[in-house]
Amino acid sequence: MAQIETELQLLKAEAINMWTLVNSQLSKARLAFLNFDKDLAREVVSKEKRVNGSELKIDRDCENIFALFCPVAIDLRFLLAVLKINSNLERIGDIAEGIAKYVIDAEAHFTKELLDITRILPMYEESVKMLEDTQEAFEKEDTILARSVFKKDDFLDDINRQAHKVLERHLKDHPEDTSQALWLLSIIRKLERVGDQAKNVAEEIIFYLEAKVLKHKNKFV
Amino acid sequence: MESTIIKSKGFNASFGSNHVVKNVNIEIPRNHVIAVMGPSGCGKTTYLRCINRMHELIPGATSSGEMTINNENIYDMHPIFVRQKIGMVFQRPNPFPNLSIYDNVIAGYKLNGIRLPKAERDRIVEHSLTRVALWKEVKDALNKKGSFLSGGQQQRLCIARAVAMEPEVLLFDEPTSALDPISTSTVEELFHELKANYTLIIVTHNMQQAARVSDKTAFFYMGELVEYDETKIMFTNPKDKRTQNYITGRFS
Structure with a gap:
């Protein structure tokens, strides 16, 4: 096997480990948020350093492969994609940390009514699923699965768009929930960003496998 | 911890009054692949030929300073013994044209007058190939x-001939410059396998080859060893401006 193939396989394994770690961070932040579990939230915050370390390692390895092996064609696209995916995953890691910090700072569990009207829980589940799907698409080189992520992002965008009005209406009758509403709105905004990042990652997977640039294009044409 | 096998200290080489290798200090670790690169006339091949004492075969060639293998001064040893420990493979595949593949592999023993039982010769030939x-x-x-083989096979036969003498170090002078890309790739893959048993020092004009195959790289310029470091560092963050200019093609 040519040395570059070995290096690319190792890089792929590292990227998958990063994905698994970030997914675990996002899922744990969700559980911490659901159960108001401050200990679990603290664990997410402390593990963020690992995500950062993993990002730096992948960046360095990409730099070395570029410098030593001058990759071309699919190898070049793979490396360019991994660099960008790495950056997107790190940002999702930051978002998981941010949600965990809200849980640590929040004074009381979010009310069921607020959770229901904002639809934040299905939104959170969908964003975790999107991230899982991108990982599976990357591992199995499945561009159909990668494309399915675009549709899921619309669901997140819809919830995000409506959150402001839903909360505004609620706060007219329940001004005492203002603080919680602001927390929730912030988390919804963060989850919407997770959707965007997952979509970016899916675009990179398609770029790497099919050499098609889907950025800034209508994905459903 | 990695141990040093070849060490040069204040090493110089000249052709008459032409000083071509200037005060080179280098430590080469065992079981590593070392690439030596630099522009034409920088002294890299001369330095390589000094390691197994081939430089002195040229009339008027001289050298000074310290060159050791396993802390023993190479220039205090018998040259034949040095060349048994330090094999060399050249730019063009050069199997003995009148010898069979079998005899090419064990040519080193025959030329040195070493007689071996048939079973031992067979073992060496199979092992080396x-x-x-x-x-x-x-x-x-x-x-x-041997001349019936393709260029890449002939070069591997030459490497087998060097390996048959059970050397500790293998020197390669532009080993793939006469080969097509597929044969080059085969020989490059071989380097990775050989380093488990030998230390490889490869002079190459091909920077990408240096990057692909070596653990450490030495950059020579006008007879000086400008920089010597891990290949990853040399190709991502060289310390010397001259190295940077050379590897980025900005050399004037």
């Missing part, structure tokens, strides 16, 4: 002339 991934391709044609 296996080491260079050539055994399966030629095992049924051992009595054919």
